[in-house]
Amino acid sequence: MSLIENIIRPEVRALAAYHVPDASGFVKLDAMENPFGLPAHLREQLGRRLADVALNRYPVPSYAKLKAGIIETFGVPAGFDVVLGNGSDELISIVSIACAKPGAKVLAPVPGFVMYEMSAKFAGLEFVGVPLKQDFSLDKETMLAAIAQHRPAITYLAYPNNPTGNLFNADDMVAVMQAVGDTGIVIVDEAYQPFAEQTFMGRLPEFPNMAVMRTVSKLGLAGIRLGYMSAAPELLAEFDKVRPPYNINVLTEATAEFLLEHAAVLDEQATQLRAERAKLASALEALPGVEVFPSAANFLLIRVTKTGCDGGELFNRLLERRVLIKNVGKMHTLLENCLRVTVGASDENKSFLTAFAAALAA
Template sequence: MSDSSDSLAPILQRVIRQDIQGLHAYAVQPSAGLVKLDTMENPHRLPEALQRELGERLGRVAINRYPAERGDDLKAALAAHAGMPEGCGLVLGNGSDELITLLSMACAKPGAVFMSPLPSFVMYGLSAQLQGVGFVGVPLTADFELDEPAMLAAIAQHKPALLYLSYPNNPTANLWDDAAIERCIDAMAQVQGLVVMDEAYQPFASRDSMDRLRRHPHVLVMRTMSKFGLAGVRIGYLIGRTALTDEIDKLRPPFNISVLNAEAGLFALEHVDEYARQAASIREQRQRLYAALQALPGVQPWPSEANMVLARFPDAAKTFAALKARGILIKNVSALHPLLANCLRLTVGTPDETGQLIAALAECL
C-alpha cells in the first residue's frame, strides 16, 4: 500500500478545522510496571468476594440489548445518593467530560463567553474552543485562592453564559472561600448566567454545594463516579433545576451509558460502605503525604481536600524524572500555568504506595 499521507494532506486541509489541526490529542502516560500516582484514581480494588459478585452480576446483563430503563434506575440511585433537592433533575454523562461538552453545546450561542479561574480543569477552556465559544480564564492568587475582585470584574465585563468553579479545584486540590463563591454566584445571577460547581473530588472534601443548589436556581452541580472508585466505568452526572437539565438532556447521545456501566454503577451504590472505607483510607494517607512533604527541604505543599496533593519543588522536572527512575509515576503540572511553576501533583495511593512515594522523595531530595 502506498503512503497516503501526501494525498490526504489537501483533503485534511480542506475539511478539518484549522484549530483542530493545531491541537494535540489527550496524552496518557505509559504506566506499566510503575506505581501509578498521576491521574487521581482511587487506588483500591474491591475485595475478592465483591469482585466475584460483580462479575456474576455483569455476566447476567443482556448485552445484546440497547440500554433502556437500567439507566433510569441508575439516575434514581445517584439522585438518592447525592441528596438531590426537590424540583431538580439529573443528566448522565460518559464521565464529566461529556457533560462539559453537552453544556458547551447547549450554551454556544453567538458571542457567548465561558469563564473559569485558572489554573483549573483544562476541559473547560478546550470544550469552549471546540464549540467556537470565547473563554476567559481569571488567574488565581499566588496561594491558589479565588481573586474575588478580579472575578467580579471579569463577570461584570464579559457577562459569561457559564462559570465553572471546580470545588475542590484541580490541580490545586483546595476548596475556595465560600463567601467569595457566593458573591460570584450572585454576580452571575445579575448577568443571567449559569454556575457549574464541579465536584469531581467530593468524596474526599469536607464541604459540598448541595445547599447552593437548593438556594440558587442558576447553579448546577456536576459529579463523577470516577473518584468514587469507578474511573474505568466512566459515569458522570449533572444535577440542576429540571428546566435546565431537560434542555441539556436533549443533547445527550442515545444510550451514552452502557448496560454494563450502569450495572457497575448500581452495584457500587449498593456497597457505599466499602467505598466510604476506601475514601477514609485515602484521606488518612493524604494527611500522611502532606506531612511528609512539609518536612522535606525546599518543598512547599498546599493543603488538600481532594485525593491529590500539589507541591512546589526546587526542580520539578528533576524530581519527576528521579521518581520515575525509582518506579513511581506522578504528574508534572509545571507547564499548565505560570502559577504552577515547578509544581508536581501527587495522587494519594494505598498505604504501601504512599510509603514508597515518601521514601523515594526522601532519596531524591
C-alpha cells in the same frame, strides 16, 4: 492548502491531544485514581450481576433506576433530577454544545481543569481564564470584573480545584453566582467531593443558575466512566436534549447500580484515603526544599523549592525510579516548579516517598 487545513477548524488544529502516559511497571500516582479494589465477596457478586446483563440490547435511555439510586445516595435535593454522562468530560461537552450561541464565552479560574478550555474550543466558544491569587484562592474582584466584561454563558468553579486541591471560599463563589445572574450558568464541579466533605449540592434550590457536576471516578469507579449533574429541572431538561440517547452502556449501568447498594464500602475507602493524605502531607512537609499546599482532594500539590533543583528535573528523576506523578509546572506560571501526586495506598505512598527523597537528594 492541505486536506487538513481545508476541513479542520484552526482552533482545533492548534490544540494538542489530551495525553495519557503509559504507566506499565510504574507506581502510578498521576491520575487521582482510588488505589483500592473491591472486596472479594463483592467482586464475586458483581461478576454474577454482570453475567446477567443483556449485552444484545440497547440500554433503556431514561436510566430511571440508576438515576434514582444516585439521587438517594449522593444527596441530590428533593425535586431535582440528574443527567448522566460518560464521565464528567461528556457532561462538560454537553454543556458546551448546549450553550454554544454565536459569540458565547466560557469563564473559569486558572490554573484549573484543562477540559473546561478544551471543550469550549471544541464547541467554538471563546475561553476566558481568570488567574487565581498566589495562594491559589479565588480572586473574587477580578472574577467579578471579568464577568461584568465578558458576560460568560458558562462559568466553572471546581470545588475543590484541580490541580491545586484547595476549596474556594464559599461566599466568594456565591458572589460569582449572583454576578452571573440569569445571563449564564455556573457549574460547580465537585469531582473530589468524597475527599472534601463540603458541597453545594444541597444549595441547588437557592441558585437557579447553578448546576453541580460530579463523577464516580475519584470515589473508586474510574473504569466505568460515569458522571452526573443536577440543576433546576427546566435547565437540566435542555442539557438532556443534547445527551446522546444511549451514552451510558449497560455494563456501566449495572455496575453503578450494584455499587450504590454497597456505597458504604466506597465511603470507607475515601476515609482511608483522607487519612493517607494527612500522613503523606506530613512526611513531605518534613523534607527540606519542599512546599506542600493544603488539599481537600485525593492528591497533593507540592512545589520544589530546593536551590538548584526544579520540578521538571525532579519529575524525570522519579521516572527513572519507576514512579509516575504529574508535572504541572508548565500548565500556568502560578504552578512553577510544582508537581501533583495522587494519594495512593500506604505501600504506594511509602514507595513514592522513598523515591522522592532519593531524587531530591541526588
